[in-house]
Amino acid sequence: MELLLPELDRRKTQAAVEAVLEKYRIYKTIAFEEREVQVTASYMERLHGATNVTGDSTAKTAIFNVDVQRARRAYCDTIDHIVSRLSEKERVLVRERYMKDDDVFDYKIYNHAFDPPVSKDTYTKIRTRAFYKMALALSDRGLINMEPLSSRRKERQKLG
Numbered sequence: 001m002e003l004l005l006p007e008l009d010r011r012k013t014q015a016a017v018e019a020v021l022e023k024y025r026i027y028k029t030i031a032f033e034e035r036e037v038q039v040t041a042s043y044m045e046r047l048h049g050a051t052n053v054t055g056d057s058t059a060k061t062a063i064f065n066v067d068v069q070r071a072r073r074a075y076c077d078t079i080d081h082i083v084s085r086l087s088e089k090e091r092v093l094v095r096e097r098y099m100k101d102d103d104v105f106d107y108k109i110y111n112h113a114f115d116p117p118v119s120k121d122t123y124t125k126i127r128t129r130a131f132y133k134m135a136l137a138l139s140d141r142g143l144i145n146m147e148p149l150s151s152r153r154k155e156r157q158k159l160g
């Protein structure tokens with residue numbers, strides 16, 4: 001049995017993985033605002049429909065507060081797990097460049113985060129390899145769609 005790995009468009013893959021990492025960074029840095037229950041009655045006109053239907057706004061609010069926090073935590077845990085499976089250099093690159101601060105630039109990473117420092121071209125190769133691995137892992141977990149990232153898709157469109 002032959003295993004064929006998909007050919008991915010490098011720029012589209014980078015954009016998709018960076019979007020996932022941006023969402024991760026937002027979830028980690030911005031605190032979740034819990035909703036509060038509305039305790040004041042609101043009077044609104046009910047047109048056409050049953051007036052004897054009641055709603056449990058307290059339960060809906062509590063479920064929302066718990067589910068959204070759990071989903072955010074699960075998302076961050078998934079990304080952490082995927083990054084931890086990368087090689088050491090790839091892990092350093094992704095964590096330092098994409099998972100910590102917003103104002104980190106590539107040249108700071110390849111000059112200061114790596115020991116010894118690496119060249120810009122080596123940095124690009126490491127990042128490309130890391131993003132390819134992450135794209136495959138994120139696709140397995142349903143966090144990104146691989147179809148738009150495929151470079152064979154362009155070839156199929158040209159032929160057909």
